[in-house]
Amino acid sequence: MTQYYYAPASTGNFSVGFDLLGAAFEPVNGQLLGDVLEIRAECAQSHLSLSGRYHHQLPTDTDHNLILRCYQLFQQRLGKELPGLELHLHKELPVGSGLGSSACSIVVACYAFNHYFGEPLSKPDLLQLMAEAEGGVSGSVHYDNVAPSYLGGLQLMLPGSSRLSRALPWFDHWRVVLCYPGTTLSTKAAREAIPPQLPLATCIDFAAGLSRFISAMYVQDEAEALAALQDVVAEPARALLMPELPALRQALTGLGVAHLGISGAGPTVFALCSSEQIAEQAAAYLAAHYEKNQDAMTHICRLAPQGARTLKDPTQCS
Numbered sequence: 193m194t195q196y197y198y199a200p201a202s203t204g205n206f207s208v209g210f211d212l213l214g215a216a217f218e219p220v221n222g223q224l225l226g227d228v229l230e231i232r233a234e235c236a237q238s239h240l241s242l243s244g245r246y247h248h249q250l251p252t253d254t255d256h257n258l259i260l261r262c263y264q265l266f267q268q269r270l271g272k273e274l275p276g277l278e279l280h281l282h283k284e285l286p287v288g289s290g291l292g293s294s295a296c297s298i299v300v301a302c303y304a305f306n307h308y309f310g311e312p313l314s315k316p317d318l319l320q321l322m323a324e325a326e327g328g329v330s331g332s333v334h335y336d337n338v339a340p341s342y343l344g345g346l347q348l349m350l351p352g353s354s355r356l357s358r359a360l361p362w363f364d365h366w367r368v369v370l371c372y373p374g375t376t377l378s379t380k381a382a383r384e385a386i387p388p389q390l391p392l393a394t395c396i397d398f399a400a401g402l403s404r405f406i407s408a409m410y411v412q413d414e415a416e417a418l419a420a421l422q423d424v425v426a427e428p429a430r431a432l433l434m435p436e437l438p439a440l441r442q443a444l445t446g447l448g449v450a451h452l453g454i455s456g457a458g459p460t461v462f463a464l465c466s467s468e469q470i471a472e473q474a475a476a477y478l479a480a481h482y483e484k485n486q487d488a489m490t491h492i493c494r495l496a497p498q499g500a501r502t503l504k505d506p507t508q509c510s
């Protein structure tokens with residue numbers, strides 16, 4: 193019987209935690225915003241077919257698709273050969289968008305294989321495998337998309353700890369408008385824009401912003417958390433890749449939006465809003481002024497408390 197698996201979109205960095213903070217999101221209207229993988233049957237040789245709004249952005253040769261790459265990595269990690277699988281991917285996240293598209297496919301694939309074969313890998317081992325697979329795409333291992341997409345919520349990475357990451361408190365009334373303009377930015381190229389070394393003063397500002405944000409989230413001081421949201425690492429370096437940002441920020445601030453940041457490596461932006469009403473205005477503004485072609489999309493989201501999972505109602509996928 194076909195099994196359906198889902199993993200949500202994610203925003204890496206969240207302005208104050210370059211490579212260390214990431215959040216999973218879901219549209220408030222109940223739509224799915226993430227990739228769905230079907231395991232249809234076992235067969236002699238693994239085979240992948242594609243559908244979904246953004247499948248045209250993927251390599252036509254499915255041997256280069258991350259889903260099949262993850263199946264190889266999963267078998268290598270187990271140290272044994274597994275049966276071939278007939279797989280189908282519903283690609284619902286645009287590639288090179290800043291919504292953690294490659295991470296989403298990696299997470300749904302690794303989660304699905306582990307579930308299908310009776311959970312041979314522990315949660316931390318699976319997360320590590322996901323991060324390594326993501327590192328193969330972006331040029332360096334970072335967990336800020338795979339961890340929230342796998343585990344859900346707002347996740348703080350804990351490098352060096354066996355926990356790998358920890359879910360932080362959130363504000364339930366916060367809404368996040370995600371607007372993807374329909375154009376592409378390669379994560380690898382956006383990472384290369386960031387200088388390999390930063391001045392000490394920037395390092396201190398970065399640590400201060402992240403500490404201020406995390407402590408404010410724990411004590412639920414909303415004004416302090418919002419005031420802390422300033423990107424001193426990625427945004428200054430990536431500003432040239434996203435020249436519209438200052439004008440968008442000015443207009444959205446006028447509408448009452450609390451913060452506008454780059455989602456992951458861009459070009460998607462996220463507008464953090466303290467009410468549904470402001471989020472609706474922000475979504476209308478971004479759809480009118482930042483969407484550039486028919487691939488573009490804008491969603492009003494809340495935090496997705498659950499990450500990767502089996503899907504009970506497959507009629508939800510396109």
Ligand SMILES: Nc1ncnc2c1ncn2[C@@H]1O[C@H](COP(=O)(O)OP(=O)(O)OP(=O)(O)O)[C@@H](O)[C@H]1O
Nearest residue numbers: 257258287288289290291292293294297378379456
């Ligand atoms: N299933 C898949 N999903 C996404 N990308 C894939 C997949 N299979 C192969 N790829 C390739 O992986 C690369 C992903 O590039 P990149 O890391 O820039 O995008 P991304 O992960 O979608 O970006 P972001 O995290 O900013 O959304 C592309 O070259 C794409 O063709």
Ligand SMILES: N[C@@H](CCO)C(=O)O
Nearest residue numbers: 204205211383456457
């Ligand atoms: N932290 C990563 C996320 C990529 O989606 C970056 O900004 O490069």
